[in-house]
Amino acid sequence: MIKRVKGLFRGFFRFFKKKKHIRLGVYGHPNSGKSTLSNKISKDWLGEEFTATSSVPHETREIVIKEKITIKSKGKELTFNLVDTPGIATKIDYEDFLKYKLKPKEAKDRAKEATKGVIEAIKWLDNMDCVLVVIDSTQNPYSQVNITIIGNLAARDIPVLIVANKTDLKKADIKRVESAFPQYKTIGISALKGTNMEEFYEELFKLIK
Amino acid sequence: MLTLQYIPYHDFASLSMEEKLGKIIRAVKDEKILLIEGRLNPMEESELIKRTMHAINKNFKGIEIASIDYEFKGDFLENMKRNVAHFLLRKRGGLTIVGPATVVKEIRKDPSKIELLTLDRKKKKR
Numbered sequence: 177m178i179k180r181v182k183g184l185f186r187g188f189f190r191f192f193k194k195k196k197h198i199r200l201g202v203y204g205h206p207n208s209g210k211s212t213l214s215n216k217i218s219k220d221w222l223g224e225e226f227t228a229t230s231s232v233p234h235e236t237r238e239i240v241i242k243e244k245i246t247i248k249s250k251g252k253e254l255t256f257n258l259v260d261t262p263g264i265a266t267k268i269d270y271e272d273f274l275k276y277k278l279k280p281k282e283a284k285d286r287a288k289e290a291t292k293g294v295i296e297a298i299k300w301l302d303n304m305d306c307v308l309v310v311i312d313s314t315q316n317p318y319s320q321v322n323i324t325i326i327g328n329l330a331a332r333d334i335p336v337l338i339v340a341n342k343t344d345l346k347k348a349d350i351k352r353v354e355s356a357f358p359q360y361k362t363i364g365i366s367a368l369k370g371t372n373m374e375e376f377y378e379e380l381f382k383l384i385k
Numbered sequence: 386m387l388t389l390q391y392i393p394y395h396d397f398a399s400l401s402m403e404e405k406l407g408k409i410i411r412a413v414k415d416e417k418i419l420l421i422e423g424r425l426n427p428m429e430e431s432e433l434i435k436r437t438m439h440a441i442n443k444n445f446k447g448i449e450i451a452s453i454d455y456e457f458k459g460d461f462l463e464n465m466k467r468n469v470a471h472f473l474l475r476k477r478g479g480l481t482i483v484g485p486a487t488v489v490k491e492i493r494k495d496p497s498k499i500e501l502l503t504l505d506r507k508k509k510k511r
Contacts, residue, residue, distance in 0.1 A: 266434055267447025267486035291438040298431050318494045320450045324434065327427030356496075 197244060198256040198384055199303060203325050204310035206233040206263030206290075209341040213310055213367035214242070214260040220373065221247050227260050232276040234290035236262045239300055249377050254384055261300060262293030264321050301328050306335040306383050313340040313364060314347040317356035326357060337383045338362040339376070344369045387418065387488065387503065394422040402429050406436055409483055413448050414440065418484035418501070424452045425481065449489040451499050452481040 202210045215225040227240045240260040247254050270280075270287035278286065301307075307329055311317050329336050337360070340353040344366035354362045363379045365372045390412060397405065405425065410433075412419050425433060430450075437448050482492060482499055493500040 264434065265447070266437060266450055268438070268441055269446040269486065287441075291441050294438045295435050298435050301431070316493065316495075318496065320430070320452065320492075320494075321434075323452075324427060324430040328431050331427045 198305045199259055200256045200380075200384070201259045201261060201300065201304035201307040202310060203261055203297065203301075203307055204263060205312065205315075205319065205321055206265055207231070208263065208310045208312045208315075209367050210263065210310045211236050211240075211260055213308070213339065213341065213365075214240070214258055216367045216370060216373065217245060217247075217258060218242050221245050232273065232278070232286075234263060234265075234268070234273075234286060234293065236260060237286070237289040237293035238262065239296055247377055247380065249374075249381055252381060254381055256305075256384065259300065259304065261297040262290065264294050264297050264325060265290070266321060268294070298328075301325075301332065301334075304329075304334055306337075308337050308339050308380075309360075310339045310341050310367075311353050312342050313350055313353055314342055314345050317353045322356070326360070335383050336360050337379055339367075340364040341367055343371060388416065390417050390419050392419060392421045397421055397423055402432065405429060406433050409433060409448075410436055410440060413483060413485040414445055416485050416488050418482065418489065421481040421483070422479075423481065424454070424479035444487070446486040448483055449486055449492045449501075450481065450483040451492040451494045452479055453494065453497060453499055454479045 202214050204210050211227045211229045214227055215229065218224060218226045222242070222245060226242045228235055239262070242258045242260075244255055245258050247256075268287050268290050270283040273283035273286050274280065307325075309322065309325055309329075311322060326336060326338075338353060338357055340348070340350045340362050342348055343350060343364045348364070350362065350364035353364075361379060361382075363372065363376050365376050392408075400408065406429065409419060433448075433450070441447055480499075482501060484492075484501070488503055489501060490504045491502045493502065
């Protein structure tokens with residue numbers, strides 16, 4: 177009897193949960209191309225970009241949400257809220273920003289905001305319905321940050337699509353990304369050049385369903 | 386001088402998350418590199434990153450961390466033997482290295498290998 181009541185409640189809440197738009201999170205290291213990908217998705221389906229990008233790490237230091245993005249593929253339609261998150265790092269040194277010709281005050285402010293951004297990004301893991309983990313395919317994928325993000329998503333039972341980004345670069349190695357996380361689907365793209373985006377959207381449909 | 390502190394599994398596994406993270410943060414702020422037998426779970430890892438971010442200041446720039454599992458690709462019987470041995474010895478697979486970013490420049494990791502590169506201390510003092 178109790179089980180049946182619990183089941184009814186679960187169904188009731190699931191019904192209302194389905195009504196709201198799905199939250200699709202974009203996670204990864206700083207400079208892996210999260211905001212470039214978010215902008216590409218937004219530009220492809222809304223005709224506008226929504227977040228700043230830069231070669232200086234930690235350009236995104238706050239959660240940025242673009243609501244109601246509807247994508248279409250093979251007669252199907254999907255609407256979601258896209259959540260671009262600050263890059264997750266285990267260290268932040270303001271002196272690193274000085275190399276990008278930022279003034280010391282700007283560098284210190286950026287570092288301070290970046291630490292808050294990392295904390296926010298981690299807190300928001302609980303709010304996601306599915307997540308794109310963006311990995312720079314020219315870098316070693318076996319970083320603790322990637323492992324921590326994916327481990328946390330697995331523990332929360334949140335569906336994951338691994339995006340091996342920057343495939344337009346010579347050093348890109350999609351196979352290495354695939355072999356690092358064989359339990360997840362990996363799709364290679366270049367968000368900057370718009371390479372392989374059609375297949376990416378197909379995988380997105382499979383992810384969100 | 387580099388200080389490497391080893392923490393055996395039975396000393397670490399019995400601690401609560403608060404105690405584990407407190408121990409790690411205290412050690413890295415003291416510029417020690419920790420070699421821990423065992424791994425943090427994903428929730429503990431993300432909480433460690435959050436606390437590290439809270440602790441960052443002029444002197445403390447964060448951490449470098451890497452952990453590996455002892456992946457074993459033997460047959461079923463071999464795996465069983467290993468699991469029984471681990472159960473009897475109360476051992477858990479894996480190894481974690483964590484150090485302060487002011488001392489550890491980079492931890493390069495492959496599935497079964499960890500390389501730790503330290504910063505040039507003389508250069509750092511300049």
